[in-house]
Amino acid sequence: MSASSNTGVSRLASPPAPGTSPFVNTLLGEERSASLHRALDGLDAQTLQWLSGYIAGLAARAPLSAPTAVPTPAPQAVPETVLTIVYGTQTGNSRLLAERLQRQAEASGLKTRLLRTGEYPVREIQKERLLYVVISTQGDGDPPDDARGFVDFISSKRAPRLEQLRFAVLGLGDTSYPKYCEVSRALDARLTELGAKRWVERADCDVDFEPVAAGWLDQAVAKAKEALVPQDTGSVVMLPRNSPAAAPAFGRDAPYTAEVLTNQRITGRGALKDVRHIELSLGDSGLSYEPGDSLGIWPENPPALVEAFLSELRLEGSAELTRDGRTLPLKQWLETELELTRLSRPFLERHATLSGNADLQAILAPGGGEKFRALLASHQIIDVLRAWPAAWNAQELVRALRRLTPRMYSIASSQKRVGAEAHLTVAVVDYVAFGTPHQGAASYHLATRGTSEGTARVFVEHNDRFRLPQETGRDIIMIGPGTGVAPFRAFLQERAETGGKGRNWLFFGEQHFRSQFLYQTEWQEALKKGALHRISLAFSRDQAEKIYVQQRLREAGRDVYAWLEAGAHLYVCGEAQRMAPDVHAALIDIITTHGGRSREDAEAWLQTLREQQRYQRDIY
Template sequence: MSPSSSGTAPRFITSLLGEEKGTRLLELVEGLDAASLHWLSGYAAGLAARSAGATVAAPAPVSATPEAAPASPLTIVYGTQTGNSRLLAERLKRQVESAGLPTRLFRASDYPVRELAKERLLVVVISTQGDGDPPDDSRGFVEHVLGKRAPKLEGLRFAVLGLGDTSYPKFCEVGRVLDARFAELGATRLVERADCDVDFEPVAAGWLDQAFARAKEALAPKDAPIAAVLPLRGTATTPAHGKEAPFAAEVLVNQRITGRGALKDVRHLELSLEGSGLEYQPGDALGVWPHNPPELVDAFLSELKLDGGSAVTRDGRTLPLAKWLSDELELTKLNRPFLERHAALAGSDTLKALLKPEGAEGLRALLASHQVIDLVREHRAPWGAAELVQALRRLSPRLYSIASSQKRVGAEAHLTVSVVDYTAFGTRHFGTASYHLSTRAAGTDKVRVFIEPNERFRLPEDGDKDVLMIGPGTGVAPFRAFVQERAEVGARGRNWLFFGEQHFRTQFLYQVEWQEALKKKTLHKLSLAFSRDRAEKVYVQHRLRESGREVYEWLEGGASLYVCGDAQRMAPDVHAALVDIVSTHGGRSREDAEAWLQGLRDQKRYLRDVY
């Protein structure tokens, strides 16, 4: 709604100007761009100064004073897999806009790369996935900047904020590479690059403030009167519950959906969102704030001979050590900063060698195979309670694809959770969030949750379009939501699901639901791959190749393709199968097949949610 379309001015304006003048003011400013509004605020400040007795020259027209409007805005580009980069990019945008300065925000996949040569101020906030890979929504942008077609950027001032996970050797690799490449192309740093760990807030907050201050200096019109910008439209309301204020959702159902004898314990959970006001769409994730397993907390206290009742202060909060270990700190995922401190305390030459460049492969193997407790047990070190609390990384929420459509289940959210529970180095190991969820009792326990939107994993707006869904294991979760949603809205497009697991008899997740959907024609094709039911292992990528001609016909006919699940092996194998299919049945070279699939990405018809 435009400012004047309601016919009356907001109360805060009428209290100052009266109803008639307030309404006229809104009519006058309607449709003005940011630069004009900024100039107008300065003009108003000048009139105020004149009424107070100061002598102020009449302002020149906007077009006659180039300095009155910045030549170009601050452009913010973000690339994200879990949404954190988007949140930080949006925060910077709000800071810049609050100063009345022009800015624009792009997801990396939506950024028009042809405009890069014209940019004057650019901020990139981007995460690194796995072992040095860009987020799916950033591949085209990163490839362009690193490629031969990237323009010279001598007129650009830029800044890069990297997000990553120190549990991986190539921490914030994508941010580092982009930062170096921009400089190589002739651009000048607005601020130095910063790298954020999973607990990104401490580093990100200071960096954003610095980037905002530098951007404000660069964008502010010279000699412009200083005036605060008064928003003329009401601000959007903030949801009552979010990442920092999660909702305590009651557990309604906690049911194991793998059969007796299955190698995996997979749970179907139904959580009540009643009274939360939380809403979600198919493709979104549910953020879960877990607690560490009590057995793991006890193991830390025992191995390090520490008193769980000892009071420890961190970041201005004082809690018993056991409380820190249970609710606040990461005890399972090993990361490099903790490893560095532990190696120093233990005086271990073996660990110190892994931290050198030549020890990269050994470091990679250690981070992949060991939890923090394994390191503590294998390399003894004299940790004190206070030092341990400072060294451990803060516990972060885990994200789970929502396995339900809100149109069908109402104020509920369903999850499909594979419980991490295995033996290594002679002891039992758990996954923090999956253990927490699997041990919650229905009707009694609650789980702290929030919604994490996933705009890059959405169903096509046109319900007549076909969709192909590839989701082995718990990767099938969002596709349960997709099929429910398409049925509820009466979408006429066809739905084809590729599902894989180890055994048909014990691990066919949601078997009854899929069979019922096939009968009702809300699921039109179901291709199954059970890898351990026969001597020759068969995976979803094999089923894709077997149906290659029909898969290609669906895609050529406008279908959207979705992949969810393991990023390390499944997703690359599926992509390789797709390249083969497009090459074989589309009569293209492998290079052209890759380009064709990139075209699907650009059209938002090849979407992945991999982890």
């Protein structure tokens, strides 16, 4: 008989430390047993005894169940997936909102990743669990250039079934266009068709995107927390919060007041266009930019236009009116807060109702597409007010007009050369229609800023999809008719300042050589110094036959194709409705003629260049 039987005291061997027993590991799982060990480590005997009684009491109150297999380990305490945010943008607004979405999500403890559509590996979509898409629609229902591959894949037969995916789509567009937010609508419908679950209802934002976007972002983050964080918060250990990137001191919502240093007309006497070279001081703002970026300008409406509104509608400019929690005189709303030059469908629909005019209502009807397009192209808001009179009261007018939004101008300088300045090339919108003068809000605002006391409210809009090649030895082909030449002035300055070895070829077009050859002396000097290796010019009205840059492209097609085959990067900047499609068609002709490809293969080849970021467009 052992000694222990004589004393009546049971002497057990020292128990294994919690978390090291195979039985405990099996019962709780390694992670929970390790957590138990850490919780009990260092407690004295009295506390351990109290805990044992407490746990026994819990067990007594818990319902008993028949033992089954080894218990399933508890769900992991960290989110099992990340929130993937993909954005497609032409002007930068989708990127802006996507970055805000990421900051809000990370501030809520969620793990995210943010990608441009052009960078997103589309085959990965079948592995995604939560995907948010922020995407704009351009022109007549087209996706942004960097989103074409993404949209085409989702729309194609190659797209896989996506029953495991939860998604949400935020669309950006312009109600001035008939196919408003067409891309976001199509993506939302197609993802649902592929079996994905719509996690947040789609929202479509007009040019003034903030009112709709802010609410959608809040809802999207709340729903993401449901998807990525277990509901049993008592067992959840939140991931450490990632610190969102600090917002710059000056931006879209906090513009810098820049002093005008130069305001010079660069079209000659007799030119049909007034084009200005504007130089702005960025002072000590800390604003920085790269060639390819844009400068946002917050405009003010022309004073004569404001007076015309008040006169036409017989309204008092001093009337105090409230919108979005702000109270201002009507005249101030019209001067600096509301859009007066660009039509939108919601305003037109309300005006048609107030006027009761059958002709205007017919234009806005579903079958009036072409007439609607023509109206948008030919009329400003004041023209509609005069053509189809209606009785607006001041408060309803302030609520119906869109918020004034910034205008983007390609920066025409390299900061490596000009320092704390930004240069712009601005075509002033100033014409007569229906017997009265018309001006553009931003261009007229800039054109009337003098150099003595003139200022403009500005911010930098970065554009990572319109960049010089990282390999400075690469050749580049730049196609920029009219003011579309602006970023290429910056490109050449940058290549000269950084010692780029690649060849530079510029295609430029305008109406007249003598009066509208923008930056002529600079291009000639660049040719002389070897900074510009080749220039092809098209002046449409200097001869009976109109000649445009796309014709010059075809004429030089053999060399254009040879440059591209050798690895050149191709850039297009300018007007989106006619110039950009015409240039694209010319490129297809060049590839089929000199590359021996079919038109389908030529399109695929250009798409490959897009994916390689060797075919980049900044069109508007």
